[in-house]
Amino acid sequence: MKFVYDFTEGNKDLKDLLGGKGANLAEMTNLGLPVPPGFTITTEACKVYLESGEEPAALRDEVSAHLVALEETMGKKLGQADDPLLVSVRSGAKFSMPGMMDTVLNIGLSDKSVQGLAKQAGDDRFAWDSYRRLIQMFGKTVLGVDGELFEEALDAAKAAKKVTVDTELEAADLKKLVTRFKKIVKTEAGRDFPQDPREQMDLAIKAVFDSWNGDRAKLYRRQERIPHDLGTAVNVCSMVFGNLGPDSGTGVAFTRDPASGHQGVYGDYLQNAQGEDVVAGIRNTVPLAELESIDKKSYDQLMQIMETLENHYKDLCDIEFTIERGQLWMLQTRVGKRTAGAAFRIATQLVDQGLIDEAEALTRVNGAQLAQLMFPRFDESAKVEQVGRGIAASPGAAVGKAVFDSYTAVKWSRSGEKVILIRRETNPDDLDGMIAAEGILTSRGGKTSHAAVVARGMGKTCVCGAEELEVDTKRRRMTVPGGHVVEEGDLISIDGSTGKVYLGEVPVVPSPVVEYFEGRMHPGADDADELVEAVHRMMAFADRKRRLRVRANADNAEDALRARRFGAQGIGLCRTEHMFLGDRRELVERLILADTEVEREESLKALLPLQKKDFVELFEAMDGLPVTIRLLDPPLHEFLPDITELSVRVALAESRQEPHENDLRLLQAVHRLHEQNPMLGLRGVRLGLVIPGLFTMQVRAIAEAAAERRGAKGDPRAEIMIPLVGTVQELEIVREEADKVIAEVQEATGTELKLAIGTMIELPRAALTAGQIAEAAEFFSFGTNDLTQTVWGFSRDDVEASFFTAYLEKGIFGVSPFETIDKDGVGSLVKLAAKAGRETRPDLKLGVCGEHGGDPESVHFFHEVGLDYVSCSPFRIPVARLEAGRAAV
Ligand code: PEP
Ligand code: MG
Numbered sequence: 001m002k003f004v005y006d007f008t009e010g011n012k013d014l015k016d017l018l019g020g021k022g023a024n025l026a027e028m029t030n031l032g033l034p035v036p037p038g039f040t041i042t043t044e045a046c047k048v049y050l051e052s053g054e055e056p057a058a059l060r061d062e063v064s065a066h067l068v069a070l071e072e073t074m075g076k077k078l079g080q081a082d083d084p085l086l087v088s089v090r091s092g093a094k095f096s097m098p099g100m101m102d103t104v105l106n107i108g109l110s111d112k113s114v115q116g117l118a119k120q121a122g123d124d125r126f127a128w129d130s131y132r133r134l135i136q137m138f139g140k141t142v143l144g145v146d147g148e149l150f151e152e153a154l155d156a157a158k159a160a161k162k163v164t165v166d167t168e169l170e171a172a173d174l175k176k177l178v179t180r181f182k183k184i185v186k187t188e189a190g191r192d193f194p195q196d197p198r199e200q201m202d203l204a205i206k207a208v209f210d211s212w213n214g215d216r217a218k219l220y221r222r223q224e225r226i227p228h229d230l231g232t233a234v235n236v237c238s239m240v241f242g243n244l245g246p247d248s249g250t251g252v253a254f255t256r257d258p259a260s261g262h263q264g265v266y267g268d269y270l271q272n273a274q275g276e277d278v279v280a281g282i283r284n285t286v287p288l289a290e291l292e293s294i295d296k297k298s299y300d301q302l303m304q305i306m307e308t309l310e311n312h313y314k315d316l317c318d319i320e321f322t323i324e325r326g327q328l329w330m331l332q333t334r335v336g337k338r339t340a341g342a343a344f345r346i347a348t349q350l351v352d353q354g355l356i357d358e359a360e361a362l363t364r365v366n367g368a369q370l371a372q373l374m375f376p377r378f379d380e381s382a383k384v385e386q387v388g389r390g391i392a393a394s395p396g397a398a399v400g401k402a403v404f405d406s407y408t409a410v411k412w413s414r415s416g417e418k419v420i421l422i423r424r425e426t427n428p429d430d431l432d433g434m435i436a437a438e439g440i441l442t443s444r445g446g447k448t449s450h451a452a453v454v455a456r457g458m459g460k461t462c463v464c465g466a467e468e469l470e471v472d473t474k475r476r477r478m479t480v481p482g483g484h485v486v487e488e489g490d491l492i493s494i495d496g497s498t499g500k501v502y503l504g505e506v507p508v509v510p511s512p513v514v515e516y517f518e519g520r521m522h523p524g525a526d527d528a529d530e531l532v533e534a535v536h537r538m539m540a541f542a543d544r545k546r547r548l549r550v551r552a553n554a555d556n557a558e559d560a561l562r563a564r565r566f567g568a569q570g571i572g573l574c575r576t577e578h579m580f581l582g583d584r585r586e587l588v589e590r591l592i593l594a595d596t597e598v599e600r601e602e603s604l605k606a607l608l609p610l611q612k613k614d615f616v617e618l619f620e621a622m623d624g625l626p627v628t629i630r631l632l633d634p635p636l637h638e639f640l641p642d643i644t645e646l647s648v649r650v651a652l653a654e655s656r657q658e659p660h661e662n663d664l665r666l667l668q669a670v671h672r673l674h675e676q677n678p679m680l681g682l683r684g685v686r687l688g689l690v691i692p693g694l695f696t697m698q699v700r701a702i703a704e705a706a707a708e709r710r711g712a713k714g715d716p717r718a719e720i721m722i723p724l725v726g727t728v729q730e731l732e733i734v735r736e737e738a739d740k741v742i743a744e745v746q747e748a749t750g751t752e753l754k755l756a757i758g759t760m761i762e763l764p765r766a767a768l769t770a771g772q773i774a775e776a777a778e779f780f781s782f783g784t785n786d787l788t789q790t791v792w793g794f795s796r797d798d799v800e801a802s803f804f805t806a807y808l809e810k811g812i813f814g815v816s817p818f819e820t821i822d823k824d825g826v827g828s829l830v831k832l833a834a835k836a837g838r839e840t841r842p843d844l845k846l847g848v849c850g851e852h853g854g855d856p857e858s859v860h861f862f863h864e865v866g867l868d869y870v871s872c873s874p875f876r877i878p879v880a881r882l883e884a885g886r887a888a889v
Contacts, residue, residue, distance in 0.1 A: 001044060001056075001058075002042075002062070003041060003042050003044060003045040003056060003058060003059050003062050004039055004040070004041050004042070004045075004059070004062040004063055004065075004066045005017075005018060005022070005026070005039060005040050005042065006037075006038075006039045006066060006069065007022075007025050007026050007029040007035060007037060007038050007039060007040070007237075008026070008029055008030065009026065010022060010023055010025075010026030010027075010040060011023065011026055011027050011030060012024055012026070012027035012313075014026070015094045016043065016094055016230075017042050017043055017044065017233070018040045018042060018043070018092075018233050019040070019043060019091075019092035019093050019094055019232060019233030019235075020092055020093065020094060020095065020096055020334050021090060021091075021092030021096075021233070021235055021332055021334070022040035022092050022233045022235050024332065024333050024334050025038070025040070025235060025237070025332070026040070027312075027333075028309075028330050028333060031308065031309075031312060033305055033308070033309075033330050034327075034328060034329050034330055035329070035330050035331075036237050036238045036239070036240050036329055036331070037070055037073050037074065037237075037238050038070065038087070038235060038236050038237030038238055039063075039066040039069075039070065039235075039236055040092075040233050040234070040235050040236075041059070041063065041205060041233060041234040041235075041236070042233055043093070043094070043230060043231040043232060043233050044231070045059050045209075045234075046208075046209045046212060046231035046232050046233065046234070047229070047231040049206075049209045050209065050212060050213065050231060055205075055206070055209075060202075063201075063202075063205075063236075066236075067201075067236075070085070070087075070236075070238060071085055074238055078107075078108045078197045078198065078201065079108035079109070079110060079113050079196075079197025079198075079200075080113065080116065081112040081113050081115070081116050082116040082119070082120075083116050083117075083119075083120050084108045084109065084113035084116050084117055084197070085108060085238060085239075086105075086106050086107060086108040086109060086117070086130075086238070086239040087107050087108060087201065087236050087237060087238055087239055088103055088104065088105045088106070088107065088235075088236070088237050088239055088275075089103070089104045089107055089201060089204035089205060089208060089234060089235070089236055090102065090103045090104075090208075090234070090235045090237065091103075091208040091211060091232050091233075091234060091235075092232060092233050092234070092235050093212070093226075093230060093231070093232040093233065094230050095224070095226050095230075096334065097217055097220055097221070097226070097232075098216075098220060098428050098431070098450065098453070098454055099214065099216030099217040099219065099220040099428045099431060100208075100211045100212060100214065100216075100217045100232060101141045101142075101207055101208050101210075101211035101214070102141075103137070103275060104134070104137045104138050104141060104142060104204045104207075105130075105133060105134065105137060105239065105274065105275050106130045106131070106133055106134040106137075106239060107134065107138075107197065107200045107201050107204060108197040108200065108201075108239075109127075109130060109131045109134050109197075110195040110196075110197065111195060112195075113197070114127050114128065114130075114131045114178075115127070117130065117131075118171075121241075121244060123244065123245070124171035125169075125170060125171040125174065126241070126243060126244055126245075127171075128171050128174035128175050128177075128178060129166075129169075129174050129243060130241070130243070130274075131174075131178050132174050132177050132178045132181055133274065133275075134200075135150075135178060135181040135182060135185060135193050136150040136154075136181060138193065138200065138203075138204065139181065139184065139185045139188070139189065139193070141207060141211075142203050142204050142207040143185060143188075143189040143191070144189065145184060145185060145188040145189055146188065149184050149188065150181060150184060153177065153180045153181065153184065154166065154177065157169060157173055157176070157177050157180075161173055167272060181193075201236065205234050205236075208232060208234045209231075209232070209234070211232070212231055212232045216428050216429070216431055219431060219432070220431065222814060225814045225815065237331070240322050240324045240327075240329040240331075241274065241322070241324045242270075242272070242273055242274050242275075242322040242323060242324065243272055243273055243274040244272075244324055244325055245272055245325070246271055246272055247295065247323070247325050247326050248271070248272055248322075248323055248324050248325055248326075249269055249270055249271040249272060249273055249291075249294075249295075249322070249323050250269075250270055250273050250274060250275065250320075250321070250322045250323070251267055251268055251269035251270060251285075251288060251291070251320070251321055251322075251323075252267055252268055252318065252319065252320050252321075253265075253266060253267025253268075253288050253302070253306065253318065253319050253321070254266040254267060254316060254317070254318045254319075254336050255306045255307075255309060255310040255316050255317045255318075255319075255336070256310075256316050256346065257342065258316065258318070258336055258337065258338040258339065258342055259338075259339050259341075259342055259392055259393075259395070260341070260342055260345065261316075261338070261341075261342040261343075261345035261346040261349060263349075265287075265288050265289045265303070266288065267287075267288035268285035268286070268287065268288060268446045269285060269286050269287070269288050269290065269291045269294075270285045270286070271286075271294065274322075285446060295323060295326060297326065298323050298326065298327075298328045301328050302321060302328060305319075305328075305330065306319065309333055311355070313333075313335055314350060314355040314356050314360075315335045315336075315346070315350070315364070316335065316336045316338060316342075316346055317333050317334065317335060317336055318333065318334060318336035318337070319331075319332060319333045320332040320333075337453060339394060339395050340365075340368075340369035340370070340372040340373050340395065341373060341395060341497075341531045341534075343364060343365045343366075343369050344365055344369070344370075344373070344531065344534040344535055344538055345530055345531065345534045346364065347361040347362075347364040347365050347534070347538060348361065348533070348534045348537050348538065350364070351537075358541040358544070358545070359541075359545060359889045360889075361538065361541055362538070362541055362542060362545060362882075362885050362886045362889050363886065363889055365538060365882070365886075366856060366882075366883070366886065367856035367859070367879035367880070367882050367883040367886075368856060368879075370513075370535070370878055370879050370882050371876075371879050372395075372396070373511060373513045373531065373535065374511055374513050374514050374517075374875070374878070375396055375397070375511055376397060376508040376509055376510050376511060376514075377396075377397045377495075377497065377508060377509055377510075377511055378397045378493065378495050378502075378506045378507070378508055378509070379506065379507045379508060379509040380509075382506055382507045384493075384502045384504075384506050385502055385503045385504065386500050386501065386502050387469070387480035387481065387482075387484065387501055387502065387503050388466045388468050388469045388480055388481065388500075388501040389466060389468075389498075389499050389500050389501065390441070390442070390443070390463040390464055390465045390466030390467070390469075390499045390501065391446060391452070391463065391464050391465045391466075391499050392463065392495070392496055392497055392498055392499035393449075393451065393452035393455060393462040393463060393464045393465075393496060393499075394440075394452065394455040394460060394461055394462035394496045395461065395496040395497040396439065396460070396461030396495075396496045396497070397461065397493070397494075397495055397496075397497075397506070397508050398418075398420060398437075398438040398439025398460075398461035398493065398494050398496065399418065399420075399438065399491065399492075399493045399505050399506065399508075400417070400418035400419045400420040400437065400438040400439065400491070400492070401417055401418065401419050401420070401488075401489050401490065401491055401492075402419075402420055402422055402478065402486050402487070402488055402489065402490050402491075402492050403419045403420070403421055403422065403433075403437070403476075403488055403489075404421075404422050404423070404471070404472075404473045404476040404477070404478075404488055405423075405433065405473060405476075406421065406429065406430045406431075406432050406433025406434075406436075407433070408433075408476075408488070409421045409432070409433035409434075409436045409437045410432050410433055410436045412436075413436035413437065414436075418438045419436065419437050419438060420437060420438060420439045420440070420441055420492055420494060421433045421434060421436075421437035421439075421440050421441070422440075422441045422442070422471055422478055422486075422492075423440070423441075423442050423443075423451070423471065423473060424442060424443050424444050424471045424473065425442050425443075425444040425445045425449060425450065425451065425464075426440065426442060426449075426450050426451040426454070427450055428450070430451075431454070434451075434454060434455065434458065434460065435458065437460070438460075438461065439460060439461035439462060439463070439494045439496065440455050440460060440461070440462040440463075440464075441462075441463050441464075441466060441469075441492075441494050441501060442462075442463075442464040442465065442466070442471075443465070443466050443467055443469045443470070443471045443478075444464075444465060444467070445464050445465050446464070446465055449464050449465065451464045452464045455496075461494060461495075461496035462494075462496050463494045463495070463496055463499050463500075463501060466499070466501055468480070468481045469481075469501065476488040480501075480503070484503070486503070490503075491503075491504050491505050492504070493505060493506040512529055512531060512532050513531065513532060513535050515532075516532045516535065516536065517565060517566050517567075517878055518562070518565055518566075519565050523536035523537075538882065539567070539878065539881060539882065541885060542881055542882045542884065542885025542886065543567070543881060543885065544885075545885040545886075545888045545889060546863075546881065546884035546885040546887070546888050547863065547884070547888050548859070548862065548863050548867065548868070548869060548870055548880075548884035548887070548888075549569045549570070549868060549869035549870075550567065550568060550569055550869065550870055550871075550872070550877055550880045550881050550884060551563075551568055551569055551570040551571055551572035551573075551626070551628075551847065551849075551869050551870070551871040551872075552564075552566075552568040552570075552571055552572065552871060552872065552873070552874050552877060553571070553572060553573040553574075553575070553849055553853075553871050553872060553873050553874075554568075554571050554573075554574065554618075554873075554874060555574050555575050555576070555578040555579060555618075556578075556614070556617070556618070557617040557618055557620065557621040559874050560618055560621035560622050560627075561621050562874045563874040563877060564621065564622065564625075566874055566875070566877040566878055567877055567878065567881050568625075568874065568877050569625060569626075569869070570622060570625040570626035570627060570628070570717075570869075571618070571622055571625075571626070571627040571628055571871070572628050572781060572847050572848075572849045572853070572869060572870070572871020572872075573628060573630060573721075573781065573849035573871050574618060574627060574628065574629045574630060575630055575633065576611070576614075576629060576630060576631060576632055576633075576698060577632055577633055577634050577638070579610075579611065579614045580607075580632070580639065584607070584610060585639055587603050587606050587607050587610075588603075588607070588639045589639055589640060589641075589666075590602075590603040591603040591604060591607070591691070591694070592636055592639060592640065592669070592673070592691070593665070593666065593669050600692070600693060601693070604693050604694070604697045607697060608697050608700060608701055611697070611698060611701035612701040612704050612705045612708075613705075614701075614705075615629065615701055615702055615705035615706075615718070616705045616708055616709060619705060619706065619709045619714060619716035619717075619718065620709065620714060622717075623709075623714050623715050623716070624715040624717070625717060626717045626718075626719055627716070627717060627718050627719065628719040628720075628721050628758075628779075628781065628847075628849075628871075629698075629702055629718060629719065629720055629721060630721040630722075630723050630760070631685075631688060631695050631698050631699075631720065631721070631722055631723065631734075632687055632688070632694060632695070632698065633683060633684050633687075633723040633724065634683055635675065635678035635679070635681055635682060635683045636673050636682055636683075636687065637670070637673055637674065637675065637678055638678075640666075640669070640670050640673065641666065641670065643667075643670050643671070643674060646663060646666060646667050646670060647667060649663055650663050650664055650667050679786075679789065679795060679796075679797070683723075683724060684722075684723040684724020684725070684760075685722050685723060685724050685725050685726075685730045685731070685734060686724065686730075688722070688734050689730065689733060689734070695722075695734055695737065695738070696737050696738070696740075696741050699720060699737075699738045699741045699742065700741050700744075700745060702718050702720060702755065703718075703741060703742050703745035703746075703753055703755065704745055704749070705718075706718050706751075706753050706755065707745060707746075707749040707751040707753060710751050710753075711749075711751070718755050718756075719755070719756040719757075719758060719778075719779065720738060720755055720756070720757045720758070721757075721758055721759065721760060721779075721781060722734050722735075722757070722758070722759045722760070723759075723760045723762070723783070724760065724762060724763060724783075724786070725759045725760065725761075725763070725766050725773065726763045726765040726766055727765065727766075727769065727772075727773075728769065728772040728773045728775060728776050731759055731773060731776040731777060732776050735757055735776050738757055739757075742755055756778040756779060756845075757776075757777070757778055758777045758778050758779030758780060758781065758845070759773060759776075759777045759779075759780060759781075760780075760781050760782070760783040760786075760849070761773075761780050761781070761782050761783065761787065761830075761833050762782070762783030762784070762785070762786035762787045762790070762850075763786070763787070763790055764787070764790055764791055764829060766833070767787070767829035767830070767832060767833040768829070768832070768833075770832070770833035770834075770836040770837045770840075771836035771837065771839060771840045772840075773837070774836070774837040774838075774839075774840035774841045774844050775840055775841070777837075777841075777844070778841075778844070778845065779844060779845035779846070779847070780833065780834070780837050780844060780845075780846050780847070781846075781847045781848065781849045781871070782830050782833070782846075782847070782848040782849070782850060782867075783849060783850050784821060784826060784830070784848055784850030784851070784852045784853075784858075785818065785850040785851055785852075786850070787826055787829065787830075787850065788817050788818055788821075788822065788826050788850070789818075791822075791825050791826050791829065792817060792822070792825070792826075796818055799816075799818075804816060818851065819851070819852075819855060820852070820855050820857045820858055821852045821855070821857070821858040821861050821862075823861055827861055827865070830848075830862075830865060830867075831865045834846050834865055834866060834867065845868050845869075846866070846867045846868050846869075847867055847868055847869040847870065847871055848862055848867055848869075848870050848871065849871040849872075851872070852870075853870035853871045853872035853876075853880065854870070854872025854873060854876030854877070854879060854880050856879065856883045859880055859883040859884055859887060860883065860886070860887040863884060863887035863888065864887070870884070
C-alpha cells in the first residue's frame, strides 16, 4: 500500500484517502494554480497507527523519498543551516474538524538555521519571529504545553517594551523570547525543544495522528455524526511567508457571500502576518477589497483564481492564501460552509448560471437547512433596545441568559435555562458551551473566525465581531455603548441574520418561508424575498424528482388543511384517540366501565355521531386524497382517572362516612384494568377484540361519514387501519366485523363505498409474519415508534430522561433511534416485512407513519427500501418532500 502522495499525484475525489485539504491541494496543483509543493500522508497510514500504536513500517522510507523529491524541487534541504527549507505540517481529515490539531508552521528552524533564514531573507526580525512561532505552536500542539504560558510570556515581552502589537517587537526582543519559550518547553514538557528538523517533522506528524482521538475531536465527531474510524491525513507543505513585510500578508476569502450567496468580494486580509493570525482574530483584518489598493497584481490574480475555482468546483469555495513579497500562493480551498438560506440561493443561482442541473441542485441543500429556515425570526416592529451590531455570522433569532464561559453554558442549559454564550472570541475549548447555547456572541473576529465557522456548521445562531461590546469574561459581564452593563444571567437577544444585539427578550415572528408554505407570501410577488423564490424553486425540483409520496399525521381539519397547504398528499395517520379527549372522555369511561350490554350500547350510541362528525370534517379537508384512520390504540387506563388520586378520594370519603359508591366502583375497575406494562398490555387491536362494539362503532362512523360526503358530491378516500397487530388472526376477526358494518352502511345509504382495510406493522412479530398478515391487509403502515420500542426493548416514554444521555455520550448511538431509524435493527425488519408483504400481495401499499417519516436520514432509507409514502407531522412535510426528492437523485 502506498502511504504518501505528492500534491501532483492526487485529486479532489480522493478525500477518503487524502483528507479534504490534501485532495483539494492536489486538485489546485493539477489546475496549475500556485500551490507551494508538498505531499500528503494518507488516512490509511493514520488508521494503521491508531490501530497498532505504531506508524506503518514503510512510512518512514516513503516520507524520506518524498522529502528528498521536495528538497530537489525547492533547491534546499529541510532545516539546512545556511538556507533552510521550512515546511508546515497540517492535519486534514475527510471532513473539516475543529478540535483536531490544525497546523505547525516553520518546521525546520533551529538555533542554527534561524541564522541562515535571517541571512537569506535579509531580515533578522522575520527569522526570529518565525522561530518563536514554531516553538510556540510545536510546544502547544505537539508537546502538549499550556498555550497560555507562551501567550503570557509574549504579553510580558510587549509590556516590557511598552508596545501593544507583536509586530513592534524587534529581532533582539524576539531572540530573548525564543530563549524564554525554550525554557517553558523544557520545564513543562520535560525535554528540550528538538533541534533536529526531521525529528520535528516526525513528531508533528505523529501529533496529527494522535489528535484524531483528542477529546474535542471525538466530541465534534459525535455531534456531527462523523464515523470514528476514518482517521486523518497529514499534509507536509513547503512554507511561504506572509510575514516578510508590508508587501506580504495572508488572508481568507469566499468566492461568494456565504451568508447571502451574492457574488462579490468577500474575505479578510492581514498584512505582514502568518497563518492563523487571520482566523484567530489577533489583529484586526481589513476587508479583502482593500487588497486591490495594497497589491493590485496579486488581487487581480486572486480574483481570477477564485473564478477558476468556482467554475471548476461548480460551487462556493473558501480559500486561504498567502502573499510572499508580491507572489501569491494558494494554501487551501474547499467547498465552503454556508448558511441555510445561502445554500438555497446558491443552488438556484448555479442552476441559472448553467453550472449545475436541477438534480445536482438538490444535493446542495438538505432538510435540516430547510427546517432551520422555518424557524421564527425577531419581530422587527417590536420595541427593542439595540445595543450593538456585529457580523451576521449564522442566522436565527436567539434569546437567552448571558453567560461568559463554556462551563456555565453547559451547567445552566442542563438545568433547562436558555443561554447565550458571550466570549471575546471562541476557540475549540468552547465547543461544549457552543453546543449547549441557543446562540453565540463574540466581540472579535470576522466571518471566518472560529465562532462563525463552527456555529454555521452547527446551524446555531451567531453574531461575531460586535466590537463596541466590551466583554470581560473574568468578571462575567459585558459593557455596552453608553455604559450599561450586562451581567451574567441578564436576558439578551441576538439576531444572526442581521448581526443585531438587543437587551432583554425580543418577540419573534414566523419566518417568510413558513409564510410562503402557508400561502401568505407568493413567489414572484413584489415583496417576496429572494429566499422564498429559491425555496419555491427547490421544492418544485424536489417534487418533480421524488418517487415517495408525502402524507401528514393529522387528527383534525385544521391540521389537515395546514398539511395540505404544506404539500401533503393525504393523511397517513389519524390517531382517533385524540378525538376521545376532553368532554368525550366521560363517554369512553362509561363504555369501559359498562356492566351491562345496555349500558355499553348506550355509550357507543352517544359516541357514534361525534366520531362521524370528526370524520366528515376530515374528509372534507382532504377531499380527493387518502385519509388513513387508525382505530383506537392506547391502553385503556389513559381514559380512566389516576389510580392514586382516586384511592385518596375514596379513603377520605370512607373516613368521613360520606357516600362514595360511584368512586368505589370506579376504583375497582381501575384496579382491574391496571397494568404493570401498559405499553405491552391491553391496547391496539386487543381493545377491539375485548370491548365488543368499540371498533365496529368507529368503522360505522367512518363508513357513514364517507357516505355523507359522497352525498354532498365529495370525494372521500378513507382507509381503515388496525393498530398493534401481531398475528393475522387478529386482523381477520376485526376485518370480518368491519366488512359486515361497511356492507350494512352501503345498504342503508345506497352508496357504494370502497374502504381499504390495512394494518400497522409495529411489533416484531408482525414484521416477521408480514407474508401472512398481507393476506388480510390491503396496506401496511410501519409504526416505527412502537417498532423501535419493541425491537430494542426500551420504553419510548422513559428512555430520553433515563439512560439515553449516557448512551449518546458513550457513542453507543450517534442519535436517538427514536429520531433516526436504526437501519440495522428496526430497518431490517421494515425491509423484510415490505418484501414478504409484497410477495403475498404485489399491489400492497406501503407507508410509514412513525416520527421517522419526517426525519431526513430516515426518509432516504424509506426511499431505498421501496415504500410508497412517508407520513409526518404537518410542519415536517416540506422537509420530507425535499428529502424525498434528494433521495431520488
Ligand atoms: C408508531 O408506533 O410508530 C405510531 C405511529 O403509532 P403511535 O406513535 O401512535 O403509537
Ligand atoms: Mg404505535
